Amino acid sequence: MTNQPIDWKQEAQKRKEEFLEDLFAILRIDSVRDDEQATEDAPVGPGPKEALEAFLKIGERDGFKTENFSNLAGHMEYGEGDEIMGVLAHVDVVPVGTGWETDPFEPVIKDGRIYARGASDDKGPGMAAYYALKIIKDLGLPVSKKVRFILGTDEESEWKGMAHYLSVEKEPDFGFSPDANFPIINGEKGNVSVYLETEGNSEGGKNKLISFQAGLRENMVPQDAVAVFESEEADVFEQAFNDYEESLPVTGTVAVDGNRVTITVVGKSAHGASPASGENAGTYLANFLSGYAFGGDAANFIETAATLLHDDPKGEKLGVASTDEVMGELTMNVGVFSYAEGEGGKISLNFRFPQSTTAEAITETVKEKVSTYNMTVSRNKGKEPHYVPGNDPLVQTLLDVYARQTGLEAHEQVIGGGTYGRLMKRGVAYGAMFPDSIDTMHQANEFMAVDNLMDAMAIYAEAIYELIK
Template identity: 75%
Template sequence: MTNQSIDWKAEAAKRKDDFLEDLFTILKIDSVRDDSKATKEAPVGPGPKEALEAFLAIGERDGFKAENFDNWAGHIEYGDGDEVMGVLAHVDVVPTGTGWETDPFEPVIKEGRLYARGSSDDKGPGMAAYYAIKMIKDLGLPVSKKIRFILGTDEESEWKGIKHYLETQPEPDFGFSPDAMFPIINGEKGNVSAELSFKGNAAGGTHKLVEFESGLRPNMVPQDAVAVIESENPSELENGFQDYLSDQPVTGDLSVDGNRVTVTVVGKAAHGSTPAKGINAGTHLARFLSEFSFGGDAKDFIQVAALYLHDDPSGSKLGVAHTDEVMGELTSNTGVFKFNVDKGGQMTVNMRYPQGTSEETIGKQIRDKVSQYAVEVNLPEGKVPHYVPGNDPLVQTLLDVYARQTGLEPSEQVIGGGTYGRLMKRGVAYGAMFPNSIDTMHQANEFMAVDDLMNAMAIYAEAIYELVK
């Protein structure tokens, strides 16, 4: 059987029922990283471990060689050869947050859409890529290179799992991660998070900030925010909040119990690499509170969020804005806010930056901008920008297959999101979303169109075979 004689979409369709059954198995596992339950046997919590083991078991069932690396990561292997092609996916998911209309871990198909946490990021695309490799094996197609389908367990946080894997296993010679969009992602911006720390003094104003909390992860736009305030004038806050809600794109609630006021704001979640697609509840809450009299470090906490972080997806107010001709502009998302009058406060500002700037430069720019406030700025080491030229044979092959199967004109793309593709010198991200797909990654009611997953499976199968035959 030759490549030209294979109807890849028809072959994918034959496997649809089995594919969905296996995908449902993985989607039903709550694989959010949970350090509070981490053990030596489950280094990022029991959920990612269970999902990894379940995926590897599927590989063994289908006759592949599967190996688990201390429950940090694993791989499913096929073929032989001096070169190794890597296909890198992840089994962990971001926290569910609020606003779901279905159980996020009870997958359901409605009107052709598969709803579940992880359906699009990244269990659905990962399973499509696995089935693509299985298709090549089922058809008995000859391969001259080794294929390693590699699974990580904490891609949504620190990448410790895949780093542990690469400490003992060689980096693949080339490959892709099915964790983004078609036609290709051959450039990924750098990724660094600035931690802004404040002390907990809140004395000196008409209103005393007791607690402020918003956000689940640095790489998510916060959907919910809540503040608890002790107030000498609760009605001032109450009246002001209704005015604020009347002309802002958020909803919320304010309740009063004696002198204790609780304010909640609801915005819209989005992936932290595309903050303009979300509505940051945390900065909106700070913007509302900034019009009132607060004192001490609490005042600085509120003012920094309101003046330098609110409605600023390009980082202009923070002083870090930068644009590169190839990689585009820097994006900035404040994903986590925490303040406690006894423990102090912290904000985590996640930035995806292009070539032409650096972590050192960004850190200096932020410190200069907020120097009048009592805030400490720290930037843990992040990830530098990654780019594979458009004339690389890997990129050309993937684009050719995409064009052949879709009839669409392919082009290079650079994103702010980070994928495992950047772990390989010749590594890219490839699907599974299409240009007309609706992006619900990291949002409530995450879904992936079943047709998109099946089309991605067919593209993956042909592309992988073209690269390893």
């Protein structure tokens, strides 16, 4: 090795072909969490297990020390030292949904972009970060700390994988997750899901709700919604819905079979941390149905969604809106709707909240608001807001490398999304989306520009080396 400065971008470009080959192999694996096929050997389903094993196999091929933790998580290790740096990525992806123009698990490059589920969240950035560590290893650079490239298998749901990992392995002393935006994400809002439930009595109105379904995950804006009901005035709904949707950013269809009506609405999916960038098919459908007489618990289900949840990504109608100077505004995503006559109904609300409020305060306010509609309220454990100060050496180093390589302004950022970065006290998220990147995470036709991934690889390589040399 010489004392010449390392051209990190050139080192990344040297590995481009091999990088794309490895990335495509991982992208071809359908790694959506699947509890129905979960086994003791595949705790979150066969797809995440297969993706984890495939990624670890790449690490073994390249000479890293690897370990698999019960097919829930794994790591690749490099270097020696008392301090451990963590680079935390995930191999699972959100469900596909509708609207894809290509096979989501057969990656293709069009106009310099890789189209596939996981291209940007998080298989593309994760592989870029892995190759960054590989560059350091290939060059034989001297390091004084240990670095672990850690992979989780259910980041898009319960974080069961990383919970298991941290129960058997030491928390890294510092590090980052390549699962968000540049220049850096050193603050993440709190995250809690609140569940509104009702019983399934649909009697008592001119219209009888049989079922209402919308949404795939709490952290995705529902793109599709379907309601099935019986009506004494079934013939009025087709024209009425056509009039309703005419000036709205959603589309839909109405099918009438005797007195049975099926209405399907198509909106626009988006990441649950940015609900305002999507169009919630579920609340639009409820808003339409609220103009008609439904009975019993079905009426409460519909009216809650239409009156308190529709077109309100800040939670103002529920009375939970909150903001602070560091983290900004609370956001609310109405992620999943489910109602079946005789069985009951449930609506899942996912809140990303700043330090100016708490999960407890949000839940109590929601309880008070929905009591009018006879809805019961529960919540998950949630996650508290996370913040690493801007003057922390970790933050400063990452910002310096970003500014040096891009020539762009480097500044602090806070997001509503939750990343593995928050699992470390001194943990942040770092790329791989650039300021001019188009964010298609959790959407149909998800993509990531190849050039962005190569640039991220170079930034990651220099950043990791600066932090462990």
